[in-house]
Amino acid sequence: MELTFKQKFRLTVTNGIKYIPLLKNLISRELKKKYRQSMLGYVWCVLNPLLSMIIMTIVFSRMFHNKIQNFPVYLMAGRVMYSFITDCVGSMLRSITGNGKLMRKTRVPYYIFPLASMGSSVVNFLFQLCAFALVLIFTKTFPSIHLIMFPVVCLEMFLFSFGFGSLLAIAQVYIRDTRYLYSVFTTLWFYMTALFYPLENLPNTLQIIIRNFNPAYYFVEMSRYIFLFHQWPKPMMLLRGAVVGIVFTAAGLWAYAKKKDNLILYV
Amino acid sequence: MSETIIKISDAAIRFNLAMQKEWSMKDYVQKLIHKEKRFQEFFALRHIDLEVKKGESWGFVGRNGSGKSTLLKLITGILRPYEGTVTVKGTIAPLLELGAGFDNELTGRENIMMNGLILGMTEQQVRDAFDDIVEFSELKDFLDVPVKNYSSGMRARLGFAVATAAKADILIADEVLGTGDRKFQKKCEKRMQNLLSGGTTLLFVSHSSDAVKRVCQKAMWLDHGTIQMTGNVNDVVAAYENS
Numbered sequence: 001m002e003l004t005f006k007q008k009f010r011l012t013v014t015n016g017i018k019y020i021p022l023l024k025n026l027i028s029r030e031l032k033k034k035y036r037q038s039m040l041g042y043v044w045c046v047l048n049p050l051l052s053m054i055i056m057t058i059v060f061s062r063m064f065h066n067k068i069q070n071f072p073v074y075l076m077a078g079r080v081m082y083s084f085i086t087d088c089v090g091s092m093l094r095s096i097t098g099n100g101k102l103m104r105k106t107r108v109p110y111y112i113f114p115l116a117s118m119g120s121s122v123v124n125f126l127f128q129l130c131a132f133a134l135v136l137i138f139t140k141t142f143p144s145i146h147l148i149m150f151p152v153v154c155l156e157m158f159l160f161s162f163g164f165g166s167l168l169a170i171a172q173v174y175i176r177d178t179r180y181l182y183s184v185f186t187t188l189w190f191y192m193t194a195l196f197y198p199l200e201n202l203p204n205t206l207q208i209i210i211r212n213f214n215p216a217y218y219f220v221e222m223s224r225y226i227f228l229f230h231q232w233p234k235p236m237m238l239l240r241g242a243v244v245g246i247v248f249t250a251a252g253l254w255a256y257a258k259k260k261d262n263l264i265l266y267v
Numbered sequence: 268m269s270e271t272i273i274k275i276s277d278a279a280i281r282f283n284l285a286m287q288k289e290w291s292m293k294d295y296v297q298k299l300i301h302k303e304k305r306f307q308e309f310f311a312l313r314h315i316d317l318e319v320k321k322g323e324s325w326g327f328v329g330r331n332g333s334g335k336s337t338l339l340k341l342i343t344g345i346l347r348p349y350e351g352t353v354t355v356k357g358t359i360a361p362l363l364e365l366g367a368g369f370d371n372e373l374t375g376r377e378n379i380m381m382n383g384l385i386l387g388m389t390e391q392q393v394r395d396a397f398d399d400i401v402e403f404s405e406l407k408d409f410l411d412v413p414v415k416n417y418s419s420g421m422r423a424r425l426g427f428a429v430a431t432a433a434k435a436d437i438l439i440a441d442e443v444l445g446t447g448d449r450k451f452q453k454k455c456e457k458r459m460q461n462l463l464s465g466g467t468t469l470l471f472v473s474h475s476s477d478a479v480k481r482v483c484q485k486a487m488w489l490d491h492g493t494i495q496m497t498g499n500v501n502d503v504v505a506a507y508e509n510s
Contacts, residue, residue, distance in 0.1 A: 105367035
């Protein structure tokens with residue numbers, strides 16, 4: 001007796017709801033493990049981005065004399081977005097293979113592990129936003145009405161990261177080189193997202209490539225529009241962000257559905 | 268007549284031996300170039316039929332690698348049958364490895380909650396069962412110690428206590444009595460007996476024939492992934508020991 005797609009979907013959802021408490025527990029586990037042994041504990045979540053922002057500000061405004069106005073905000077508005085994406089995708093990538101033992105010995109649905117990684121990255125992102133808020137206060141860059149668009153931008157970014165992370169998590173099960181390739185890729189990605197320099201400094205063709213084909217840059221730029229320029233993000237950017245988010249999420253879900261039964265043999 | 272809770276008909280599990288090895292880019296490229304089937308097929312189980320009624324206790328015997336654990340994974344739902352069908356009605360508490368769900372960095376207390384949730388309990392059920400778990404595992408003084416500092420016996424006790432507290436319809440125990448001392452083994456057996464009289468169905472794997480005979484009514488003898496014999500526990504264990 002074959003189940004229809006609708007029945008299967010409903011079954012997955014009802015089964016998933018049962019595991020929400022486990023998901024919460026896994027998220028708090030990841031956070032606890034990250035900070036439990038340090039003296040300052042969760043303070044590091046805020047301190048870490050703050051300190052690296054200060055260092056980068058010193059390096060780029062004193063040593064390289066760039067002409068960006070309000071550099072700390074320029075940097076942080078981009079950095080919170082970019083570091084969420086790489087942090088989320090990176091931890092999702094390792095989540096399935098990292099919990100291989102649990103998958104082989106218990107009956108937990110495997111998609112719970114990438115979701116838990118994503119969840120803890122979102123919590124980390126909230127901490128980073130606190131650090132960002134401190135920077136905004138110190139530089140007296142108070143947010144305007146345009147802030148109401150920020151949750152929309154974040155939602156798009158979450159969808160994109162979830163989809164991309166899911167695809168890589170599954171790829172990692174079959175090809176263990178994925179994580180090394182990804183770490184090389186993030187180095188390139190970091191420089192191609194124009195986090196600490198104005199995009200206009202780059203040659204024209206490269207600018208066009210980044211503007212059009214680097215999803216991370218969409219979110220970085222929209223964040224800057226909101227917090228630094230006090231403008232609405234361009235509708236075209238918002239639309240692109242939405243498309244990228246939906247396409248990647250759909251691809252990720254498709255990969256989960258496709259590899260559902262086969263995955264366990266390789267983890 | 269009590270109802271059938273597990274039904275397996277003509278099930279098989281197939282592995283590619285290449286799966287056992289970690290894959291890398293190099294292998295992948297090689298495979299693309301040569302376009303050949305480099306993997307060997309291996310049937311871990313073949314022609315398995317099993318019907319378990321509610322409240323029964325089954326023992327599985329056989330040599331190492333005979334497919335006992337694979338069969339339990341098939342019933343648990345971790346593996347899917349390559350051929351045949353598996354139908355299970357009711358909830359399962361799998362204890363395929365003691366402390367499989369434990370996270371070394373977390374304390375005993377946190378692991379009880381985590382493990383309970385993994386077994387499909389609700390948070391409230393874990394809280395209700397908490398005292399019972401602590402008492403049974405005799406770990407009252409070590410609850411706030413990370414599990415990485417536990418001895419293997421302590422881990423075994425905690426794992427067994429949580430899995431049996433889950434009050435699932437089916438309890439699956441794979442070689443769980445190996446690590447504990449004699450006193451604890453007795454205690455575990457008693458707890459399994461209690462669960463059985465409460466209507467739980469038990470699937471039990473052990474290399475100790477005596478334990479199997481004490482705990483189970485029925486047994487299956489597996490060899491090289493196929494059934495050698497099914498039936499009353501004493502007959503099956505005797506046949507297995509004489510082989």
